[in-house]
Amino acid sequence: MRLLMIVPVFALALLADSLPAQTSTSPFATIVYSYKPGLGTGTFNDPSKALGAPKGAGASSGSFDVVTLGVGGSLTLGFAAPIMDGPGADFIVFENGFYVGQTLRCFAEVFFVEVSSNGKDFARFPVSYVGPNASGPFAAFLVGSWRGLGGTTPVLAHSVLRPGIDARDAARAGGDAFDLSDLKQHPLVKAQKLNLHRITHLRLVDLVDGTVRDQANRLIRDPSAGSADVDAVAVLNFLGHQDPKAPQAQLELTKSRRLRLRLRDTEGILDLDPAKLHMSIQGIPLDFWGFVSQCRVVQGDAKGFTLETLFSLPKDLPVKLSLCVRDKAGRIASDSVVLH
Numbered sequence: 001m002r003l004l005m006i007v008p009v010f011a012l013a014l015l016a017d018s019l020p021a022q023t024s025t026s027p028f029a030t031i032v033y034s035y036k037p038g039l040g041t042g043t044f045n046d047p048s049k050a051l052g053a054p055k056g057a058g059a060s061s062g063s064f065d066v067v068t069l070g071v072g073g074s075l076t077l078g079f080a081a082p083i084m085d086g087p088g089a090d091f092i093v094f095e096n097g098f099y100v101g102q103t104l105r106c107f108a109e110v111f112f113v114e115v116s117s118n119g120k121d122f123a124r125f126p127v128s129y130v131g132p133n134a135s136g137p138f139a140a141f142l143v144g145s146w147r148g149l150g151g152t153t154p155v156l157a158h159s160v161l162r163p164g165i166d167a168r169d170a171a172r173a174g175g176d177a178f179d180l181s182d183l184k185q186h187p188l189v190k191a192q193k194l195n196l197h198r199i200t201h202l203r204l205v206d207l208v209d210g211t212v213r214d215q216a217n218r219l220i221r222d223p224s225a226g227s228a229d230v231d232a233v234a235v236l237n238f239l240g241h242q243d244p245k246a247p248q249a250q251l252e253l254t255k256s257r258r259l260r261l262r263l264r265d266t267e268g269i270l271d272l273d274p275a276k277l278h279m280s281i282q283g284i285p286l287d288f289w290g291f292v293s294q295c296r297v298v299q300g301d302a303k304g305f306t307l308e309t310l311f312s313l314p315k316d317l318p319v320k321l322s323l324c325v326r327d328k329a330g331r332i333a334s335d336s337v338v339l340h
Contacts, residue, residue, distance in 0.1 A: 025241050027168060028052050029233045031078030033119065033201060038070030040227055047075055054094040054167050054232035056155025056174055059283070062096035062107075063155065066229035069111060069206040075230055076203040079238070082117070083199040086237030087248040088323075088335035089170055089177035093204065094231040095151035104282045105140035109206075110151040110220075111228040113178055116201040121193045123186045124205075125149075125178060127212075128340040129220045130316040135209055139223035143282045144318035146220070147338035150176045150204060151228045153283045153320065167234040170322040170334035171278035172285070175234070177322065177336040198239055204230055236334055247272055248304070249325045249333040257312040259337070261295070264304030265327055276326035281319065313339055 028051065035047035047067045055065040069075060083091055097108040114122040131145030146152050157165045157173035170177040180196045188194035209222035250262040265271045279286040295307035317339040324334040 025080045025238055027235050027238075028079075029077040029202070030080050032075070033078050034074070034076040034203075035067070036074045037068070038073030038206060038227060041068040041070040041073070044068040044229060050075060050077060050230040050232060052232060053159040054155050054157045054173070054175065054234070055160070056094065056158050056162075056231065057096065057098070058156060059099050059154045062098045062229070063231055064096075066096050066231045069204065069228045069230065071227045072206050072208050073227060074203055074205045076201055077233060078201060079235060081241060082197075082239040083115070083180070083202070083235050084237050084239040084242070085180035085196040086242060088179065088236070088250050088333050090180045090237045091202070091233055091235045092168065092170060092173065092175045092177045092334070093150035093233050094155045094157070094167075094173075094175040096155060096229045096231055097151055098154050100140040103140070104142060104284065106143050106152065106154060107138065107140045107223060108152050109224040109226060109228040110146060110149040110222050111207055111230075112205040113148070113150050114203040114205060115180070115183070115194070115199045116203070117195040117198045118193070119201050121188050122201070122203055123183050123188045123194050125182060127214045127220060128216065128338070129214045129218050130318050130340055131221055133219070133221070135221040135223050137225035141221075141223050142318040144320040144338050144340075147340050148182070149207065152176055155231055156283075157234075166332060167232070168236050168332050168334060169278060169324040170336045171280040171324040173234070174283055177334060179335070202233060204228070236332070243331055245327070245329070246331040247325050247327045247333045249323050249335050251321060251323050251335045251337040253313070253337055253339055254308070257315070259309045259313065259321070259339070260298070260306060261291075261323065262304065262306045263325060266303060267327070268302055269304055271327045273326050273328050276324075278324045280322045283320070283322075286321070316340055
């Protein structure tokens, strides 16, 4: 099959039916290992609110079904099975930020994300910040201003009000997706004190505005005078629960700053369900086929393809893109990239 025919043939599968996903393990946090609140929690001090599915209030308001970390506080959660580093995003964290007015600027209260495989040694995800140099008590920043922090994106997933949105769908559910492969060069991994294929503890730590610098020595700003609130955590890749037939969805920014999108399915590309293929930009739905029109095919076969944008992207771009796909059996894969 010619490479240029791969995407059009995939489009013909739009008439295919899809089946609901099957899972025997809760994809959400099930254990509170530790809650060390900072100042300012108020009445939102029940850490069990972070267990179970997210209850997002939508794009323009924040949920009250949350636990507040308090300024500089932390929350450590556990799961029914260890999280592992698999293809694409491995888990998604949900806060309760919301867009301000008709803009794509978000009122966010951000937090660090740390993981451990022994409950003692925690590795923090690296952070990049390209937002404003100044903040305020109720400022609003573009969603893509931060990379490597939670709490930057509104939460749309709600198991009761919006049951059609899967919390593991990084393109539709909101929240912030994390890929454990971003920690491969961490000193704890090299010292064999952190096993990225057996993460048992997830710690969320409130970021205090203007007190920490990112990888490029830029001061990280938090647009709120308060502290972060935690709604939920959803996991995509569990140890011992990986289905070899599950699809793969990956987004990557190349060294030449071109965006690459990769979709694969071991049962063949026509096993993917185009009706369940979602993309978003800044948390807002993005037309997949419109994106495809701005790309070229760099690799393709009967089981998948890789697309690359026709153009390079500017540096320090405060933009977040997310992707999700299901196969016809309902198996899901998601990924996100922030274009710093």
